[in-house]
Every structure is written in structure tokens, then in C-alpha cells.
Amino acid sequence: MTMDTVWLDVGAVDDIPSQSARIVKTQKGCIALFRTADDKVFALNDRCPHKGGPLSQGIVHGTSVTCPLHNMVFSLETGDALGPDEARVATFAVKVENGRIMLDASSFASRKDAA
Secondary structure (H helix, E strand, C coil): CCCCCCEEEEEEHHHCCCCEEEEEEECCEEEEEEECCCCCEEEEECECCCCCCEHHHCEEECCEEECCCCCCEEECCCCEECCCCCCECCEECEEEECCEEEEECHHHHCCHHHC
């Protein structure tokens, strides 16, 4: 994160069911916010790089999500595909403060791969 970090309040952690996701729509595309069973929150581009599947509709398990279209598993922490494929999904800085999800808006405002 840079000194130009702009934190945007995008909702309450409790707005996302455990082991599920919600979408934040931006001018560059949709960002999926994932909540794990232990209440960690991660933010990834919502589109699978293979078939464009909505990762927000995938199955969250541990700190991974499985694409609903073709079962490719991605790390919520790094965005890397877990397996033989070298695919990657863009990740975005996120933090939780007082039960609120704060998304680093500066991290997607100028990124071309967020669409």
C-alpha cells in the first residue's frame, strides 16, 4: 500500500454471510468481497481469467474460492490458481475496522486489470 491509499467503506462484515461473497461495482468492473469461516475478508476481481465466471458465486473454502464454471481454485490471499494452471486473479487491499469493510479505492481506480 502506498501513501496515496484511499480507504472506502463498502459495508459491514456482517453483510456477507460466512463463507460467501458480495460484489462491489466499480468503473473498472466488479470486485468480489469474500468472508471466510474465521471472518477474514479478501477482495478479488470477480471474473475468472479462463471463462469469465463470477467468482463471487463460487464456493469459499478455507482461504480459497472455486470458480463456479470450471472448478479452478484460487487463493483468496494471493489470487493465484491452486494447481497446475498459472492463472491469476487481481487482488485488492482490504481491511476491517470496527466491523466495517474498508477497500483501498486507490488500488483499483487506476488499474487496467480490474475490469
